[in-house]
Amino acid sequence: MPDLALSRRELLAGVTAALRAGAVPEPRREALRLWTEVLGGHSAEALLDPRHSVEPALADALLGAAERRARGEPLAHVTGVAGFRQLALHSDRRALIPRPETEGLVDLLLARVRTGRLADVGTGTGALALSLRAEGGFSAVVAVDLSTEALALAAKNRAGIGGCVELVRGDLCAPLRSAAFDALVSNPPYLSHAEYSRLDPSVRDWEPASALVGGVEGLELTARLLDDARTVLRAGGWLAVEVDCARARECARRAGALGWSDIAVHADLFGRDRYLLARRSATT
Incomplete structure (x- = not known):
């Protein structure tokens, strides 16, 4: 379970790693899309700012979404949105x-x-x-x-x-x-x-x-x-x-x-x- 000290940078790295382990193409790009849909939009600078952490419940939601995607579920179903x-x-x-x-x-x-x-x-x-x-x-x-x-x-x-x-x-x-x-x-x-x-x-x-x-x-x-x-x-x-x-x-x-x-x-x-x-x- 992530703790309060988990930074945005660390969380993004964890999500990217989960997607890569599931052989998801372009895992970093998809990690950013999941972040935007699950947690709300942030600039790339904000995502990587080590001074900010993510609440455990939100981190769990994002990691759970990454696990669903890694198991093969379409991104549009994981996020619930298709452009x-x-x-x-x-x-x-x-x-x-x-x-x-x-x-x-x-x-x-x-x-x-x-x-x-x-x-x-x-x-x-x-x-x-x-x-x-x-x-x-x-x-x-x-x-x-x-x-x-x-x-x-x-x-x-x-x-x-x-x-x-x-x-x-x-x-x-x-x-x-x-x-x-x-x-x-x-x-x-x-x-x-x-x-x-x-x-x-x-x-x-x-x-x-x-x-x-x-x-x-x-x-x-x-x-x-x-x-x-x-x-x-x-x-x-x-x-x-x-x-x-x-x-x-x-x-x-x-x-x-x-x-x-x-x-x-x-x-x-x-x-x-x-x-x-x-x-x-x-x-x-």
Whole structure:
């Protein structure tokens, strides 16, 4: 148990050592992030000031967080927070942790449409719906998820941000059929069963399989979405979907076969084909 004399420098060293022992990449950097989230932000100078100590209860909390991280628990779950664009979102086992590469989907859609009615299918934490609500000028935003647990997490994030987003439980576009939308965004599950079985335990053991697996081949849910979205988008409405980089071109081919227009595949920040953009034509 740490005592009152444990300095900030000593505590930071202990946290870094625990993370290094757990083979956590960049242990020093993660130690500083844990410090900021668990104990509150301080400058680097304050962290290393040997004149200041940390209360035992706070030191225990920080070391406990480091031990959880060292056992493989995702940082976003340990801290309870995941950053996404301008937002700090609650994150836990109920939904997929928002990824940095998904942020690019927001930019691509906003470059094409910023007003009207927007739907987010498979909202999870609510990251896409809440970001687009905050950054766009949409008159209405509806977020759909099949998981009641994910919707509860999205509701918590909505309450913390204050965005006016309607949350609806349902399978893909099924709850949206009574209204026409100007844009639809989605980050659907797109891993195959085989790919899921090979996932790193840091993902497979902590994030819901329902948010990761798109079917036996991985394309099934995305294929359904490409078909269903035609029934809820207005003519000229935009579809923006995150897709698996290995299947992006096949997704584009299928979109073309369904009559979508202005089809384009865009790379993510790592240079991998990640986003499919398409527009509903008047005849789709």
